[in-house]
Amino acid sequence: MIEVRNIRKRYRMRYVLQDVSFTAEKGQITCLIGMNGAGKSTILKAIMGLTPVKSGQILIDGQPLGKSVYEKVAFVPDHLTMPLGMKLSEGLRFMADFYDSWNPQRAEELIRFFKLDTKERIGNLSKGTAAKFNLVLGLAPNSEYVLMDEPFSGIDMFSREMIAEVFSSELIEERGVLLTTHEIGEMEHLIDRAVIMRDGKIGMDFDCEQVRSEEGKSVIDVMREVYLP
Amino acid sequence: MNTGAGWEDIVFNSRDPVYLQVVRHFKELIVTGRLDAGQVIPSRRELGAKLKINPNTAQRAYKEMEERKLIVTEGNSPSRITMDDNVLRTIRSELLGEAVEAFVASVSKINVPVEELVELVKIKYIEAQDDVSGRTVSEGGGDKHD
Numbered sequence: 473m474i475e476v477r478n479i480r481k482r483y484r485m486r487y488v489l490q491d492v493s494f495t496a497e498k499g500q501i502t503c504l505i506g507m508n509g510a511g512k513s514t515i516l517k518a519i520m521g522l523t524p525v526k527s528g529q530i531l532i533d534g535q536p537l538g539k540s541v542y543e544k545v546a547f548v549p550d551h552l553t554m555p556l557g558m559k560l561s562e563g564l565r566f567m568a569d570f571y572d573s574w575n576p577q578r579a580e581e582l583i584r585f586f587k588l589d590t591k592e593r594i595g596n597l598s599k600g601t602a603a604k605f606n607l608v609l610g611l612a613p614n615s616e617y618v619l620m621d622e623p624f625s626g627i628d629m630f631s632r633e634m635i636a637e638v639f640s641s642e643l644i645e646e647r648g649v650l651l652t653t654h655e656i657g658e659m660e661h662l663i664d665r666a667v668i669m670r671d672g673k674i675g676m677d678f679d680c681e682q683v684r685s686e687e688g689k690s691v692i693d694v695m696r697e698v699y700l701p
Numbered sequence: 702m703n704t705g706a707g708w709e710d711i712v713f714n715s716r717d718p719v720y721l722q723v724v725r726h727f728k729e730l731i732v733t734g735r736l737d738a739g740q741v742i743p744s745r746r747e748l749g750a751k752l753k754i755n756p757n758t759a760q761r762a763y764k765e766m767e768e769r770k771l772i773v774t775e776g777n778s779p780s781r782i783t784m785d786d787n788v789l790r791t792i793r794s795e796l797l798g799e800a801v802e803a804f805v806a807s808v809s810k811i812n813v814p815v816e817e818l819v820e821l822v823k824i825k826y827i828e829a830q831d832d833v834s835g836r837t838v839s840e841g842g843g844d845k846h847d
Binding site: 499500501636637639640641642644660661662663664681684685688689690691692693 | 713715716717718719720721746749750752753754755756757758761
C-alpha cells in the first residue's frame, strides 16, 4: 500500500498541496483526477522523492521513502526521459543495466503488445509511440507499484485504446497502479478508486463501484459536485 | 467480424455498477442463445481483457453470478453456465419482463386501446423477425456491409 499522510508543499508563497492524505492499494487501480494545476503530478513526484514536501509522510508498504523505493515503485512520467539518439533496443538495455527489478521477458512482451520497432531511434518516435515506449519502460520492471502521470494526454484515439487495454491485461497483474488524468471519460469503468483533487486538496476519495451502486453516480457526476458545488 | 459469443458487444454506461452490467450482459448472451447451458466461459482474466474491464470487476461479476447460480465452478475446472432449467427460465422471464415493462411505460403515454396495440406489436414483431432471418442469410453470403 502507498500511504500519503498529510503532505503539504509550498511553492512561491502558495500551497500547492494542502494536507493531502490518501492510500493506493496493491491490486487496485487508483486514479488521481483533477484539472490542470490541481497538484496531481506533484503528488506522484513527491512519492518518488523527486520533489521535497514541507511536512507530512509518505509510506510504501509501511516503509518511509528510501533508495529501495525505485525498485519497488516504477514511475512513468508525462514525457519520455531517454536520450533521443538511442535506439529503442539500447533504451531497454540501459534500463536493464540500471534496475535490478527489470524483467526482459515482460519488456519483450510489451514491445510486441504495442507493436514497437526496437531498431527505431527514440528521437524519431511520434508522440503516441513515445508514450507507448514510455509505458514499456515503466511496466517492464517487476515493481509492485506503477505510477503514471497522464498516460493518455495528447495521444490519438487508437493509441489510447491500446494503452487502456493494458489496464485490463495481465501486464498489470497484481500490482498497484496510481495514475493521474484530467480527462476521466474512457477510463471511468477501468479504475477501482478515484481521488478527486482541487486546488491542492482532496475533494473526494471513493470506490467507484460503490458510488455507482449506492448513489447511481458516475465518476464525472462526483467530479462535477466537487468542482461546481 | 466478431468471433465466438459476442463478448465484446457491450457498451458500458457510467452510472450503473460495471459488475452488474457484466452480469446483465451474460444474461442477454444466455437468453439470445449465444451462450448455451453448460458452456465453459472465459476465465476472469480473459473476460477482463475481452470486455476491457479491470480484473477486480470481472472477479466481482463472477462472484455475483456464482451467488445467483448463473454459473457454476467445480473444483479447479473452469466455470460454466448453469444447466439448471429453473435458473435459465427465470433469466428469460426476467429479461422479457423488463423489456415489456419498458415498452408499456413508453407506450402508455400515448393512450392507445390494447387491441390496437397488440395488433401493431404483432405486425411489427413478425416484420422484425423476417428482417433478422433475411439478414442472417445475406451475411452468410459473405457480404460484410449490407
